[in-house]
Amino acid sequence: MASIRALIVDDSGVMRKIVERSLRQAGIGLDQVFEAGNGSEALDILRRQRVDLVLSDINMPVMDGLEFVRQIAGIENARGVPVVMITTEGSEQHVVEAISCGARGYIRKPFTPDQVKEHVLPLLEVAG
Amino acid sequence: MSVTESTATARTEAEIAPDQGWSALMAEAAQEVFEVMVGGKLTPADICGQHQGGVTAMLGFAGVPCGVFSVRCSWSAAAAIAGRMLGASPEELPAEQVCDALGEICNMVAGSIKVRLSDAGSNCMMSIPTVVRGVDYQVRCLACDRCFSTAMELDGQAVIFHLELQS
Numbered sequence: 001m002a003s004i005r006a007l008i009v010d011d012s013g014v015m016r017k018i019v020e021r022s023l024r025q026a027g028i029g030l031d032q033v034f035e036a037g038n039g040s041e042a043l044d045i046l047r048r049q050r051v052d053l054v055l056s057d058i059n060m061p062v063m064d065g066l067e068f069v070r071q072i073a074g075i076e077n078a079r080g081v082p083v084v085m086i087t088t089e090g091s092e093q094h095v096v097e098a099i100s101c102g103a104r105g106y107i108r109k110p111f112t113p114d115q116v117k118e119h120v121l122p123l124l125e126v127a128g
Numbered sequence: 129m130s131v132t133e134s135t136a137t138a139r140t141e142a143e144i145a146p147d148q149g150w151s152a153l154m155a156e157a158a159q160e161v162f163e164v165m166v167g168g169k170l171t172p173a174d175i176c177g178q179h180q181g182g183v184t185a186m187l188g189f190a191g192v193p194c195g196v197f198s199v200r201c202s203w204s205a206a207a208a209i210a211g212r213m214l215g216a217s218p219e220e221l222p223a224e225q226v227c228d229a230l231g232e233i234c235n236m237v238a239g240s241i242k243v244r245l246s247d248a249g250s251n252c253m254m255s256i257p258t259v260v261r262g263v264d265y266q267v268r269c270l271a272c273d274r275c276f277s278t279a280m281e282l283d284g285q286a287v288i289f290h291l292e293l294q295s
Contacts, residue, residue, distance in 0.1 A: 011256070012235075014228045017214055018165070059235075061256060088239025088254070091246040108243070109236045110164035 003029035004124060005049070009042040009056035009068065010086070015109075019055055019086060019116075026117035028124070039068025046078040053124060054078075058087040058098065069101040082123040086111065150276040154197075154289040157240035158280060165236060166212045166282070173281035175288070182206070183227065183261045185234035189242070191252030195293035196269040197241065199234045203261070205285035206230045223261070231257040237289065269294075 006023060008016045016035045023030060034049060036042035040063040042056065054072070058065035065085055072078045084105035085098045095106045105119040155172070162170045183206045186198035201209070203226070204218070210229035211218035218226075234257045242254060260267065272292035280287050 012228050012232045014210065014213060014225055015232050021215070059254065059256060088236055088242070090239065090243040109239060110161045112164060 003031035004052035005032045005034070006030055006053045006055065007034045007036065007042060007045055007049075007051045009036045009039065009054065009060070009065065011037050011057065011060040013037075015057070022111070022113040022116045023055075023120070025113035026120065028117070028120060037062075039063030039065060039071070042068055043071055043075065046072065046075050046081075048077075050077055051081055053120065054081055054083040055086050055120075056083060056103075058085055058089050058094070066097060066101050069098065069103050073102060082120075082126075084119055084123065150291055150293075151278045153241055153244060154237070154276070154278045154291060155280065157244065158199075158237050158278070158287075158289050160240055161233060161236045162282065166209055166233070168212055168282050170280040170282055170287065173279040173286050175279040175286050181263045181265070183230055183259065184265075184267055185227075185230040185257050185259045186267060187234055187238050187257040188255040189238070189252045190255070192250050193245070193252060193293050195272050195291060196267075197234065197238045198267060198290045198292075199230060199237065199287065200267075200290065201230070201287045202285060205282065205287060208283060208285060209233060209287075227259040227261060231259045234259075268292075 008019050010016045020033050034045050036045055038060045056065045056068060069083050082104040083102060084107060085103045086107045086109060088109045090108040098106055104123055107115055107119050159170050162168055182200060182202045184198050184200040186196055189195050189197060207218035207221060207226050210221050210226045213229050238254055242252060269292040272294045275292045278289045
């Protein structure tokens with residue numbers, strides 16, 4: 001699989017680094033990584049850049065992950081790009097809500113690189 | 129299902145976790161998070177007395193249960209945790225990253241507690257974490273009347289998990 005361009009959205013810079021490292025440890029080649037601290041910043045990036053994958057937290061200030069996923073549909077650049085939520089919120093209700101907003105996958109923190117691989121790889125294979 | 133609807137049918141806090149269960153619940157959640165994200169095994173510690181200073185990450189639970197969860201440790205313990213999470217030397221990390229890492233630990237342990245409570249029929253929401261650093265401070269939830277603590281150790285350094293609940 002060719003290297004991808006990923007957007008990582010989390011209000012914690014430490015968590016953004018951990019997510020990036022997990023993608024690399026999962027064997028997913030990263031050509032470029034964009035980072036955003038909330039949904040609003042992430043939408044700005046998606047208006048300017050094409051990405052192959054979005055990984056987003058839910059509980060963030062300014063604009064949360066669910067509202068961010070809802071608004072992605074309005075950005076031409078980002079249509080069809082798989083979005084995977086990575087969050088501490090692990091209830092069935094949250095998973096259903098995220099999927100109904102447009103997310104294609106859901107990973108609960110704490111997570112291992114293997115779990116990232118298991119959820120992300122099939123989405124990239126379908127997209128690629 | 130809306131939050132309002134589910135709250136109406138939620139079980140009471142006593143049904144979800146009796147008082148003696150909170151410390152064990154915190155320990156179980158903390159051990160899971162540290163093993164996966166920090167790459168270290170937390171072990172029970174025998175620590176008594178009031179702890180002052182260091183760094184504290186905290187967040188609020190709203191719903192059932194309602195209260196404040198916090199993680200407290202010395203600055204060197206927080207830097208060691210952040211170093212392990214990022215695969216970096218603790219001495220090289222800026223203070224902002226150390227606070228950020230402890231905030232995320234607090235968030236993940238609270239999330240892990242919440243998942244266990246959800247399985248037992250609870251419905252609550254979590255706030256975004258806040259981190260305080262200082263040499264002489266105490267954190268207290270004014271509306272809470274019950275508190276539970278679990279003292280653990282990572283590489284010989286104490287990490288205290290604390291939950292204050294409102295009846």
